[in-house]
Amino acid sequence: DAGITQSPRYKITETGRQVTLMCHQTWSHSYMFWYRQDLGHGLRLIYYSAAADITDKGEVPDGYVVSRSKTENFPLTLESATRSQTSVYFCASSDSGRRALTPQHFGDGTRLSIL
Amino acid sequence: DAKTTQPPSMDCAEGRAANLPCNHSTISGNEYVYWYRQIHSQGPQYIIHGLKNNETNEMASLIITEDRKSSTLILPHATLRDTAVYYCIVRVQGGSEKLVFGKGMKLTVNP
Numbered sequence A: 001d002a003g004i005t006q007s008p009r010y011k012i013t014e015t016g017r018q019v020t021l022m023c024h025q026t027w028s029h030s031y032m033f034w035y036r037q038d039l040g041h042g043l044r045l046i047y048y049s050a051a052a053d054i055t056d057k058g059e060v061p062d063g064y065v066v067s068r069s070k071t072e073n074f075p076l077t078l079e080s081a082t083r084s085q086t087s088v089y090f091c092a093s094s095d096s097g098r099r100a101l102t103p104q105h106f107g108d109g110t111r112l113s114i115l
Numbered sequence B: 001d002a003k004t005t006q007p008p009s010m011d012c013a014e015g016r017a018a019n020l021p022c023n024h025s026t027i028s029g030n031e032y033v034y035w036y037r038q039i040h041s042q043g044p045q046y047i048i049h050g051l052k053n054n055e056t057n058e059m060a061s062l063i064i065t066e067d068r069k070s071s072t073l074i075l076p077h078a079t080l081r082d083t084a085v086y087y088c089i090v091r092v093q094g095g096s097e098k099l100v101f102g103k104g105m106k107l108t109v110n111p
Helices: none
Strands: A004-007 A010-013 A019-024 A030-036 A041-053 A054-057 A065-066 A076-078 A087-092 A110-114 B009-013 B018-021 B031-038 B045-050 B061-064 B068-075 B082-090 B105-110
Touching: A004 A087, A010 A019, A019 A030, A019 A110, A019 B009, A019 B068, A041 A065, B009 B018, B018 B082, B018 B105, B031 B061, B045 B061, B045 B068, B068 B082
Parallel strands: A010 A110, B009 B105
Antiparallel strands: A004 A019, A019 A076, A030 A041, A030 A087, A041 A054, A065 A076, A087 A110, B018 B068, B031 B045, B031 B082, B061 B068, B082 B105
């Protein structure tokens, strides 16, 4: 079925480890986004991508790396995980039109715990 | 993007209409009003958006005041499954695709 999928759904790791969160969409949307959600902060944008090989920082990019070699995939990597990166991570995608903005569609999230 | 103001919470009886207010007094002429909701533990879900005319879809209606400084999301017959945090967001056409989520408003639908 068409949609946006995130994997894994749950992940526990230790500080200092590298961890990659995967995001895959089947709509061929040009834009993809990574958000994190923490109590008291709501959803905050980490990185986004306008197309393959085009990425840009959001509000809280430090400690994260992204890549977009294919339109349908947008992995998020924590190169050296810290406890402050324990959070729920959401991936989203949207198409972009000149006349009207299209809504973002979100995945079900990855719950990441860093011990 | 302009900021929005929503009450922190609201209750509604099941089967009744839920009217969710949003103030966006600094909205610019080319900024759209978007509504999303987030049901517990799930990703945000798009509901509806509009520029100046009222809009309706299978989920809800959006009423935007003539001066565009406020809007109301209407869920015509609220169900228990509509309990969620609702986000009102303004976003400029042709600008960044980024969404800026505030704290939203928790709607609780009671039986």
